[in-house]
Amino acid sequence: MTDTSARLLKLLSLLQTPREWPGRELAERLDVTPRTIRRDIDRLRDLGYPVEASRGSVGGYRLVAGSAMPPLLLDDEEAVAIAVGLRAGAGHAIEGVDEASVRALAKLEQVLPSRLRHRVSSLQNATVPLTRGDGSTIDPRTLTTIASAVTGRERLRFAYRSGDGTASRRQTEPYRLVSTGSRWYLVAYDMDREDWRTFRVDRVSEPFPTGSRFTPRDLPTGSTAEFFARSMSRAQNDLHIDVTFRAPAGFVTARLPSHLGAVEATGEDSCRLRTVSSDSLEWVALRLALVDCEFEAHGPVQLVEYLDGLGSRLTRASSAGPRAAESGPGTASPAAPSPTRSPSGHG
Template identity: 90%
Template sequence: MTDTPARLLKLLSLLQTPREWPGTELAGRLDVTPRTIRRDIDRLRDLGYPVEATRGSVGGYRLVAGSAMPPLLLDDEEAVAIAVGLRAGAGHAIEGVDEASVRALAKLEQVLPSRLRHRVSSLQNATVPLTRGDGSTIDPRTLTAIASAVTGRERLRFAYRSGDGTASQRQAEPYRLVSTGSRWYLVAYDLGREDWRTFRVDRVSDPFATGSRFTPRELPTGSGDAAEFLTRSMARTQPELHLDVTFRAPADFVAARLPATLGAVEPTGEGACRLRAVSADSLEWVALRLALVDCEFEVHGPAHLVEHLGSLGARLTRAASPSSGTGTGTTGGGHE
């Protein structure tokens, strides 16, 4: 193989297989001399790939972990698998899946050949994820379109539906995507309103990068922290909930079932713990999350949360009573 760039790519692809490669085997695979392999290994090291060499009759070359992440070569199956996995995670605002995963998906889909992009979409459309239902489902294509506009500093056009159902067309300078653990938000400068806005991404549709570049403006907070700006914005739009809840279960049990955004629980004795936190989430969402902990609990405050839980409990009791008229039929299809 006389084409040096093509040979280096082929060599790198072989080395990314987790095994040790004797120099003679690499030379045979690439139809070059062992001396050429040594020179190519040096070239890869110059490019930042940490290739380790061992001496002896069973020695060879192996790609090892280095101090920085070098570019990776993926075959078709690997690229499809990673894209499908990233799409599955990005489509639901799961804790720990933040903007970085969406940026990775946007980069990968940008370079996927059309045949692989079609395979990814086919797999995505043929499967339905089983989720907990406490977050909003988002089309990953919406996330990747927004993430690409953020990274490329391109103005974005999109349709938006507000909380009261009002539809509008927006043009904005996208600043950052922020995940709260239950939802995705876009922090952007709205050109029509001439002010900063936060948009729930599950209410965004048909995002389109216009190709018009912009220089990012400074956030009003002055810190450049989009998450801080979002927190302040949410606090202005709805009152904060000052939570005080006692759970009749160990702290580790409760903590594993509560989103981290609600704060940390403190042990108060054997088999009990307490949550004292301030939340900007809706009253209804907090009530649902407390109920999903699946243990006995008592809410000391705020009073309107206690009232809402009482109303919700009465409604659930009525729904479960024999007089509710529930049938014994099935929707068809047993689990196997």
């Protein structure tokens, strides 16, 4: 850094204190002439810092509010105080602390010296927060990592735990963070599922920016707020799937999409799938049928009913297939089988 640059930074640090500085006192502090101070003040104004000068024997310089927000210089105590405050707010999704504060925290922690980062962590670890009672707390580092990936348009990998405890690994294109006042959510494009998803950030762990950049895709709906509202509405109708397969666990696992979770072996030739899915009822039913083995759906009720109807339709379709086509004009239909009598003799 040149002497001029270093002097400007020190001058700016002095001016950011809430007082008026006489030009002579600034000159003494920086060991330069009052004329150099006037030139440095002009340079700061050219950079967008609104420095106001007052005339008279007690006049001087002070930094005032302007039309735009210029960069600020913080001393050690100020930086620690701001970082702790932002971490506390971000970690518990306090009302009014939204994505902008998380971006600010991400920027601040990126430039914090290691000694200050250690002080912030020590203060955070020594504090017992009073939460809202739902136990939904977030590691601020997780939040700032996600925010940085969103801002930098960088693909993000992370571990995720669904509502029923199913663990998975996700690779995403993070789009936006959403705060509801009580929780944080990530709206992202899930690359493995080739679809948009909404993730609760308190269920995210081990976030890792891959370094791979991406061009943001268009949301299925017009705005993030609209997409999030629809996503939450769908989440309330998630399918709590419970299915038993009459086949080995390895056979079934190889034929099911990985995001449906792992099956549990219940015997040498049987296994069970218990999972929560936000996919459509029709899609889930089709995927279960494509496993190509006998299975029994225990729930939910709407899945059992849909599979029953689907089975009836498929049976009718097969009975009206090749045999019906063979029974054309002049072709005798096969004789209907005789009814089987019950032991009592009634039909």
